[in-house]
Amino acid sequence: MVVPNFSIPLNGFQQAGWDLDKIAHRIASQGGRSSEQTGAAAIGLDPAADMALMAQVENVAKANLRVLSTHDEVAKNLLDVLG
Secondary structure, rough: OOOOOOOHHHHHHHHHHHHHHHHHHHHHHHHHOOOHHHHHHHHHOHHHHHHHHHHHHHHHHHHHHHHHHHHHHHHHHHHHHOO
């Protein structure tokens, strides 16, 4: 019997969570002030890049969810065939 490997998509979810934490920390460190007030551009804060990265992280999380859903469907079909 084939046993699905859930570690890969679960690791993807974990990495997505870490990436979101990094983005949130970077945004929070700006403290809601504009880049002119904090010199954010000088320290590498880029809200547009952060938003793009959040969209990328969302897509990775959705892909990993689809992998888990597919594993679930395969396991159900296998159980139906076996028994």
